[in-house]
Amino acid sequence: MNPRIQILPDHVANQIAAGEVVERPASVVKELVENALDAGASRIDVSLRNGGKTEIRVADDGCGMSREDALLALDRHATSKIRHAEDLQRISSFGFRGEALPSIAGVSRFVLETAAEGGSGTRIRVVGGRMKGADEIARRRGTTVTVSGLFGNVPARAAFLRSAAAETRAASDGLTVLALCNLPVGFGLRSNDRELLALAPAGLRERVADVWGEAEADSMLDVDWSDGESRLAGLIQRPDAARTGRRRSTFVNGRPFRDRGLGRLVDEAYRTTIAPELRPDFLLYLSVPQEAVDVNVHPSKTEVRFRDRPRVERALMEAVRVRLGRISSAPELGREPSQGAAPGPREPAVREGTGPGQFALFVTEAEAGAETDEEAAGGGTVPLTAPVRPELNQLHNTYILAATRRGLLIIDQHSAHERVLFEELMGRFRESGGHAQRLLFPLTLRLSPAEYSAVEELAPLLNRVGFEVEPFGDRTVIVRSSPNPHAHFDAERCFSEMIHELAEGSPLVDAAGNQHERIAKSLACKGAIKAGQPLSHDEMADLFDRLFATELPGHDVHGRPTVVRLTLEELGRRFGRA
Numbered sequence: 001m002n003p004r005i006q007i008l009p010d011h012v013a014n015q016i017a018a019g020e021v022v023e024r025p026a027s028v029v030k031e032l033v034e035n036a037l038d039a040g041a042s043r044i045d046v047s048l049r050n051g052g053k054t055e056i057r058v059a060d061d062g063c064g065m066s067r068e069d070a071l072l073a074l075d076r077h078a079t080s081k082i083r084h085a086e087d088l089q090r091i092s093s094f095g096f097r098g099e100a101l102p103s104i105a106g107v108s109r110f111v112l113e114t115a116a117e118g119g120s121g122t123r124i125r126v127v128g129g130r131m132k133g134a135d136e137i138a139r140r141r142g143t144t145v146t147v148s149g150l151f152g153n154v155p156a157r158a159a160f161l162r163s164a165a166a167e168t169r170a171a172s173d174g175l176t177v178l179a180l181c182n183l184p185v186g187f188g189l190r191s192n193d194r195e196l197l198a199l200a201p202a203g204l205r206e207r208v209a210d211v212w213g214e215a216e217a218d219s220m221l222d223v224d225w226s227d228g229e230s231r232l233a234g235l236i237q238r239p240d241a242a243r244t245g246r247r248r249s250t251f252v253n254g255r256p257f258r259d260r261g262l263g264r265l266v267d268e269a270y271r272t273t274i275a276p277e278l279r280p281d282f283l284l285y286l287s288v289p290q291e292a293v294d295v296n297v298h299p300s301k302t303e304v305r306f307r308d309r310p311r312v313e314r315a316l317m318e319a320v321r322v323r324l325g326r327i328s329s330a331p332e333l334g335r336e337p338s339q340g341a342a343p344g345p346r347e348p349a350v351r352e353g354t355g356p357g358q359f360a361l362f363v364t365e366a367e368a369g370a371e372t373d374e375e376a377a378g379g380g381t382v383p384l385t386a387p388v389r390p391e392l393n394q395l396h397n398t399y400i401l402a403a404t405r406r407g408l409l410i411i412d413q414h415s416a417h418e419r420v421l422f423e424e425l426m427g428r429f430r431e432s433g434g435h436a437q438r439l440l441f442p443l444t445l446r447l448s449p450a451e452y453s454a455v456e457e458l459a460p461l462l463n464r465v466g467f468e469v470e471p472f473g474d475r476t477v478i479v480r481s482s483p484n485p486h487a488h489f490d491a492e493r494c495f496s497e498m499i500h501e502l503a504e505g506s507p508l509v510d511a512a513g514n515q516h517e518r519i520a521k522s523l524a525c526k527g528a529i530k531a532g533q534p535l536s537h538d539e540m541a542d543l544f545d546r547l548f549a550t551e552l553p554g555h556d557v558h559g560r561p562t563v564v565r566l567t568l569e570e571l572g573r574r575f576g577r578a
């Protein structure tokens with residue numbers, strides 16, 4: 001053996017490069033559609049045969065190419081999109097690496113038909129990377145690329161392709177993402193002559209409806225957040241509609257990118273507004289200065305790198321959080337019902353009502369009230385300057401009805417109080433101020449072994465939320481003081497239930513991120529005012545004001561709504577006034 005170094009012939013080099021750019025039919029579709037978008041197309045039609053394994057065709061009405069350019073386009077690193085290394089810093093096109101066409105042509109039978117002006121155009125045929133001819137043809141302006149027998153000359157790669165259905169789905173998903181960031185462009189997708197997508201130019205909501213249906217579009221909330229330099233806009237799902245989170249995309253400066261970390265962050269921002277096993281859909285469009293993001297970190301351009309990632313993460317977190325804090329994120333009556341959303345039954349109601357309480361609901365004094373305007377209420381986004389509280393009425397000792405300018409809020413008193421307590425308790429862990437009330441007669445409780453060791457472990461934290469508790473040996477604890485969240489509070493029952501939950505676990509506390517949150521969730525749930533409890537007007541008013549002073553007033557800590565909205569529009573529809 002005498003190995004000699006050789007420069008690889010182009011067609012071999014292109015096959016190697018294809019390994020990075022062309023993985024499967026979906027990647028071919030993505031590269032060709034990106035080229036069409038870069039060419040300024042207003043209409044792009046994709047058709048697949050056998051999941052693209054037999055044939056992929058992408059036709060556009062973009063600027064097209066002259067014969068000279070068409071021939072050049074098939075060379076490696078041939079691109080019209082950048083000239084200098086510095087251009088890499090401010091890329092606004094989808095392509096820039098000049099690799100896609102030669103890579104694709106290297107592993108298929110490839111036909112490029114293109115014309116820069118209507119009339120005369122060029123057809124170039126390439127087989128397995130070798131040019132087979134360039135003919136003059138008649139065609140209208142634009143470009144059509146046909147790719148047949150993908151990986152026909154690379155059997156090892158062909159073997160990795162999935163079923164036609166799976167490849168079609170992947171191509172369709174990829175095209176959908178591009179359609180979601182190119183709203184003024186029309187798209188078509190056909191598979192074996194069956195139409196899968198037909199998208200006219202549209203606004204974002206409309207496009208979502210065209211792709212996934214009206215119900216999906218209806219379940220989405222608009223987000224638009226900015227800090228002057230960066231902007232985050234798009235759609236996030238109403239918590240009550242969240243399911244599997246399969247429809248998630250992130251875009252930066254109009255370009256899709258994948259980032260699981262940011263997805264997890266969105267989940268984090270939804271924490272406590274949805275049940276832990278649910279995932280919201282979202283489409284988030286980030287605009288940042290060009291130099292704040294590097295798009296050239298991956299051959300298939302699916303990932304990006306942010307110069308200041310913590311800043312992006314903060315923006316994302318805040319944009320989502322602020323939006324979920326607005327009461328319009330609560331479910332609306334008459335809209336798509338949230339099938340099976342409620343995770344588990346609610347707390348049992350107390351029926352042994354003791355008559356209207358004589359004390360304020362809360363020991364601490366009430367803060368400024370909330371505005372009645374639904375959108376202005378809560379979230380801390382709008383200064384609560386003019387506290388105008390609507391008239392409040394209790395229904396079945398369980399719900400509070402509040403008339404607003406846009407309709408009616410129906411508040412679940414237990415859920416609402418749970419949210420209030422949860423945020424108060426989390427605040428108490430941050431600040432460490434005891435709001436305990438010494439009990440006249442200390443409680444002596446005998447616990448199970450698991451409960452007893454939970455108390456031993458958690459005593460300092462329990463103290464912080466107002467339970468001064470002392471393990472006494474022999475599975476017995478003494479509770480000397482307790483919090484006093486409302487006038488109807490039963491300290492012994494709340495303590496026992498909470499310790500049981502903390503010792504044994506439950507879906508609620510097991511979803512908590514840390515020990516503080518575990519305790520706050522459990523105590524909020526066990527300590528909140530119950531359904532079936534009659535409330536005085538002052539108690540309702542207090543609860544209302546405190547609810548709308550929380551960060552997420554529309555959602556309790558189980559991931560259920562605290563509020564259901566009935567809008568005037570819905571009433572109008574029902575009564576035939578619309």
Ligand SMILES: Nc1ncnc2c1ncn2[C@@H]1O[C@H](COP(=O)(O)OP(=O)(O)O)[C@@H](O)[C@H]1O
Pocket residue numbers: 031035036039060062063064065073078079080081094095096097098099100101102142143
């Ligand atoms: N559909 C198209 N319409 C017009 N020009 C195209 C089209 N597809 C490719 N081109 C031209 O061919 C060049 C090479 O394409 P490609 O290999 O995908 O590299 P890149 O997109 O990174 O520049 C492009 O820069 C562009 O000038």
Ligand SMILES: [Mg+2]
Pocket residue numbers: 031034035094095096098100101
């Ligand atoms: Mg390209």
